[in-house]
Amino acid sequence: MSQKRVAIGIDLGGTNAKVGVVDGDGQVVAFDSGATNPERGPQVLVAEVVMLIDRVLEGVGLTRADVIGVGLGTPGPLSARTGTVIKAANLPGWVQVPLRMLFARALDLPVVLDNDANVAAYGEWWVGAGREWGDLVLLTLGTGVGGGVVLDGKVVQGHFENAAELGHMIVMPGGLPCNCGQRGCLEQYASAAAVARRVMSAIKDGETSSLAEAVARGEELDALAVEKAARAGDALSLSIWDEACYYLAVACVNIQHAFNPACVVLGGGMAGAGEFLLERVRGHFEGLKWHLHRDYPEILPAQLGYRAGVIGAAGYAWREQA
Amino acid sequence: MSQKRVAIGIDLGGTNAKVGVVDGDGQVVAFDSGATNPERGPQVLVAEVVMLIDRVLEGVGLTRADVIGVGLGTPGPLSARTGTVIKAANLPGWVQVPLRMLFARALDLPVVLDNDANVAAYGEWWVGAGREWGDLVLLTLGTGVGGGVVLDGKVVQGHFENAAELGHMIVMPGGLPCNCGQRGCLEQYASAAAVARRVMSAIKDGETSSLAEAVARGEELDALAVEKAARAGDALSLSIWDEACYYLAVACVNIQHAFNPACVVLGGGMAGAGEFLLERVRGHFEGLKWHLHRDYPEILPAQLGYRAGVIGAAGYAWREQA
CATH class of the missing domain: 3.30.420.40 (ATPase, nucleotide binding domain)
Known part of the structure; x- marks a missing residue:
């Protein structure tokens, strides 16, 4: 036994x-x-x-x-x-x-x-990207953008048990409409689904792209297709990918000032892009962040995958x- | 003894x-x-x-x-x-x-x-506006916008001991520059000092206002002067006052999705305006908030004053x- x-x-x-x-x-x-x-x-x-x-x-x-x-x-x-x-x-x-x-x-x-x-x-806090830190904030980039916050080893739950719905932080007042009823939610810019949807929509509006043919054939794009096209130099894909990274960086600034965690960890399907995502988010964060204190979270990839x-x-x- | x-x-x-x-x-x-x-x-x-x-x-x-x-x-x-x-x-x-x-x-x-x-x-959590709740988020509207977060009776400190710097949440990417090095910080729109500064600046740029004469005399306006002019129907003052309330409501949405507290409490000098502030913040919050869950914080006035x-x-x- x-x-x-x-x-x-x-x-x-x-x-x-x-x-x-x-x-x-x-x-x-x-x-x-x-x-x-x-x-x-x-x-x-x-x-x-x-x-x-x-x-x-x-x-x-x-x-x-x-x-x-x-x-x-x-x-x-x-x-x-x-x-x-x-x-x-x-x-x-x-x-x-x-x-x-x-x-x-x-x-x-x-x-x-x-x-x-x-x-x-x-x-991720226990044995993954945050295991050497006391706290972390996780953003998962999938169909939507999910969030989880661990402070001092405790998951923040909130009074209504609905804390860390970080995909619905407003990163652009008056921006793109979200299913949730708000406008300008992070997940309308930075989820895997949003990135794919925005590229398809721009192509249907007549923008040129190496993905236009696939869209014309009726193919449903996903974030991986956009990532590949962006890596291969498709300007439309790169611009929408980069905008996702920009709004993720805005969210990181707001997370910094709200929770002030040691790290923000990016996971979910789109984080599979690795440095092609992280480097851009860090670059935008560098340009957006304040200069008052050196209290910046590390922006790290999730480690535990599926x-x-x-x-x-x-x-x-x-x-x-x- | x-x-x-x-x-x-x-x-x-x-x-x-x-x-x-x-x-x-x-x-x-x-x-x-x-x-x-x-x-x-x-x-x-x-x-x-x-x-x-x-x-x-x-x-x-x-x-x-x-x-x-x-x-x-x-x-x-x-x-x-x-x-x-x-x-x-x-x-x-x-x-x-x-x-x-x-x-x-x-x-x-x-x-x-x-x-x-x-x-x-x-x-405020212990014996003020939040005393009947387990948690609260405080925004103080003064020279800047200060923040404090109490969850389950504990003040959130953050890894770098700099949590709840809520006045530096970005509410408008690319917006007004802040002393902190960022752009579009909440406190550039919604602090008492910012409201006064923005009205003075608009007047110097030639906008008409009942406060124009005082500014021409070299008087330094404060938020109370703007509040009074707005109440008396000065369109410029009202528009800048209302914009402060709008961005406070954006911040409330983001606070809702980050901490999910029972209440957001507004304090500091500008909160002395009472319902003239609160009602507008609540009105904008109503228009901005999501419809997925009924997990909205109450937006309340601070009770303990100075x-x-x-x-x-x-x-x-x-x-x-x-």
């Missing part, structure tokens, strides 16, 4: 669940992911994920008896306090689902829950033990 | 020190202020303030033996951790002054120190006891 003590981290997406078995040092002992069918309801999804967990544990010779607890990251909005998914945009029909209780009952283990950006931020969520979620479970 | 236990709060300005004797419920038992001569150096200033403290205590029949500790709010930048004033813009020649130690030695009492906006925020600093500073001393 194994003496190994582990936590389970679950990262729940719209069509897919990732499960990690994580030790107390944040090392991933085992990892797997599987398709889920959230449209069949929470009970079915919980059963699917529990089967996945048992399979992953079995693969490394462990059982639920070796597990100290479970952490769960899901898309928001949710209440970490009550363990309830309030309404999930990509979990159709899920309203006020007591997901923590459902998992706790199914597994007979303590479960803790938070939104996906917060658990990823906690993971496993940030399960590591961070498991970290929540370990933290509950401490 | 008195059984009363009290804390001393000190609010140190450029030419003046306020001292409050504050009980454990945040009630001010005695208060006084006096001129100081910071240009004569820290030792002299400490001696002046200690005399003021002894006089204030004596006036209510107390002695230093009744004092549990001392809290000190001073202009930044400073290090609360080390108790050092790093460099004070309005305390000329003060560089790396170990003010906490100087006061602790002179009074033989425990002393705790933080910047003026942070202690004011703590005061005594916020001494109450909050004394609150720090009480907190150290707890």
Whole structure:
């Protein structure tokens, strides 16, 4: 029988669940992911994920008896306090689902829950880009821009449990309209989806670009296509890419003056561009920042990639033990 | 001999020190202020303030033996951790002054120190506008725009001890230049000094205003003059006043998504305008805010006025006891 003590981290997406078995040092002992069918309801999804967990544990010779607890990251909005998914945009029909209780009952283990950006931020703070610092702010550049803030080792939750919605900071008053009802939100300029959308829209408005032919064929561009075109010298792609970096730098200045963290970490799909993104953000930040104090955060790449969520979620479970 | 236990709060300005004797419920038992001569150096200033403290205590029949500790709010930048004033813009020649130690030695009492906006925020949280809430964000509208953030009863300090410099959030990229080296800082639009400066500058540029005659006479306008002219229907004054309120509302949106506090409290000289300020800020906030969640902070007036600093500073001393 194994003496190994582990936590389970679950990262729940719209069509897919990732499960990690994580030790107390944040090392991933085992990892797997599987398709889920959230449209069949929470009970079915919980059963699917529990089967996945048992399979992953079995693969490394462990059982639920070796597990100290479970952490769960899901898309928001949710209440970490009550363990309830309030309404999930990509979990159709899920309203006020007591997901923590459902998992706790199914597994007979303590479960803790938070939104996906917060658990990823906690993971990066625990064993990733922020592990040498006391605090960090994470921005994830994907469909939207997610945010998570860890100060003194604690995730900032906010009075309404909705802190760190940093993608909806207004970086350009009166700017591009956002689905959220505001104008000029960071995520309208700097999400992977926004970058692709803005290039397609400019091409449809008649701007020349090496991507025009693909758009004319009806192809949906993504941020990677824009990045590639920008690297190859397409002026339109480069200009929109650079503008994304500029507004990320504006956000970094505002994050500096709000939270004054040691570092701002960029993650999510678009951060896969590496220095092609980071160098530009740092360059704009250099031009935008104040001269009063040397209290600038480092702007760093995320380190945990697609496993940030399960590591961070498991970290929540370990933290509950401490 | 008195059984009363009290804390001393000190609010140190450029030419003046306020001292409050504050009980454990945040009630001010005695208060006084006096001129100081910071240009004569820290030792002299400490001696002046200690005399003021002894006089204030004596006036209510107390002695230093009744004092549990001392809290000190001073202009930044400073290090609360080390108790050092790093460099004070309005305390000329003060560089790396170990003010906490100087006061602790002179009074033989425990002393705790933080910047003026942070202690004011703590005061408003403890017994002022935020006393029924777990958290608040304070914006003080004076020469600049100061900020303080209290989450779960703790003042957010930041990795570099420079969090909540909310007056330097960029609310308009590429906007008005700020002394700090950035452009488009909140305090270039919404501080009392900025409102007065902008009206004077517009008048000098030839705009018509009921204040034009005073400016032509060489008078220095202040925010109160602008407020009065705006209330009386001066279009220029009203437009610049309203723009200040608009950018305050942009800041409130960004504060909402960063800290997600229960309330944003407006204090400082310009907040003396009351509803003439608050109503406009709330109106713009209504138009700017998102529709995704009902997680809006209340926008409230500060309640402690010129005594916020001494109450909050004394609150720090009480907190150290707890």
